[in-house]
Amino acid sequence: YSIRQYWVLRRSNTPTHPHWLDAGLDKYDAVFVEDIKCLLRLLVMFLPVPLFWALFDQQGSRWTLQAEMMDGSLGHLGTLKPDQMQAINPILIILLIPLFETVIYPLLDRCHIPNRPLQRMVTGMTFATSAFLMAGFVQLHLNRIAEPQISPDQSGLSIVNVASCEVSVESIYFTGDLQYLQSSNLTKNNPGNFSVNYSESCTSDNMTKIDIQLNKGQASRLLFYEQDTKIHAVQALEQSEKPPKYMTSVSFFSMLPNSYSSRIKLKSEDSEFILNNTQMFVTPFMNIDPGEYTIYNQGKNKSEWVKTQHILELLTGATYTVVIVPHGRKHKFDIKIFHGLIEHTVSMLLQIPQYLLITIGEVMFSVTGLTFAYSEAPVSMKSVVQAAWLLTVAVGNLIVVFVAQTSLIENQASEFFLFSALMAADVILYSIISMFYRYNNNLPSPYISGVDDKLTLVQTPIDDSIGE
Secondary structure, X not given: OHHHHHHHHHHOOOOOOOOHHHHHOOOOOHXXXXXXXXXXXXXXXXXXXXXXXXXXXXXXXXXXXXXOOOEOEOHHHOEOOHHHHHHHHHHHHHXXXXXXXXXXXXXXXXXXXXXXXXXXXXXHHHHHHHHHHHHHHHHHHHHHHOOOOOOOOOEEEEEEEOOOOOEEEEOOOOEEEEOOOEEOOOEEEOOEEEEEEEEEEOOEEEXXXXXXXXXXXXXXXXXXXXXXXXXXXXXXEEOOOOXXXXXXXXXXXXXXXXXXXXXXXXXXXXXXXXXXXXXXXXXXXXXXXOEEEEEEEEOOOOOOEEEEEEEEXXXXXXXXXXXXXXXXXXXXXXXXXXEOOOOOXXXXXXXXXXXXXXXXXXXXXXXXXXXXHHHHOOHHHHHHHHHHHHHHHHHHHHHHHHHHHHOOOOOHXXXXXXXXXXXXXXXXXXXXXXXXOOOHXXXXXXXXXOOOOXXXXXXXXXXXXXXX
């Protein structure tokens, strides 16, 4: 209504009101119009707010994915899971809010350092910018030490020798001699069908060959083992990508003869699993919880498990090929471990500084922003202002969804730096519009005359003559 009336007055060359909302004074109450003016001023201050929430809410998405590339081992205290890092935020909130309210803000006042609500919010946004700068540098380090992955157009091959002698190998992937319990590095090449020549036996210089097929985007293992005085080869898939969700990947290659027990159990403090058939087999890679696993052999009684001296220490993010070989008599065996991808080596605790910075930003921005929005809103508009504040959170989440779905930036470190740069620009914009904002307590109140917010009670003497 006010907009329509304002344009009608302008077209008719009638003197207009100082504010376009005043054109509705002929229909609406003056107090209500002033409340709408105050609401609009607040909504303008909310425009840059969603970007802060776009950064803040990535603790549960991008930062958790970053934690999955890190080591959560705490020694005797256990292991920290990637999604458990988010617990740092509420813990710091509980600690920092009293610290800021009782120590830091009063200290700033005593030192005559300006820290009005909008100034605190700008400072909080600056801390969020710093948090994502730090997250970007952490990601750069993780990218630098990450092992190169096989591209979709490539294939890879690694060779493992568990035969009891030296094996000579000739192929386009690897040419040379592999000692007992030696493996080659994973090499990359074009996919296709290939022949690999290798020693026929431990006592002969003759060569034999095996034909292998390597597919696009996959890596394979070629394992040499000895059986009936001959050297044999078996091809199996290799794990070329890091295990998902803070796991470790392990594959078993058993060389036990049929006379051995057919079941082996691996048990840690948190989990266990059983290999039901251990006679000459190769398992695909299995994703299991990292930890220290003790190996048990099945006794004569099928329900009885006999503890062996073998212990497997499987670390987060690593891949292992575990070779089970017979040892002497009485159904004993040895365990040989071959490492594939290395474990996560960067501690997850390295994320604590960025969590500290983003939490300080939350205390100075979110807590102050809620107080600012509620105190500055007119009585009739407080619920509307609170709803608008919550709407900024939703818009911030939409920004994150848009960036994630479009996949415009594949490098995670570059994405962190992009958000940090956008937040820095947002800080500048918010600082500028804050300079033009007038707090309500500096304006004449439509409800109480004067400039002081305090309400003064005046005692009026009662005339005793009344009622006589």
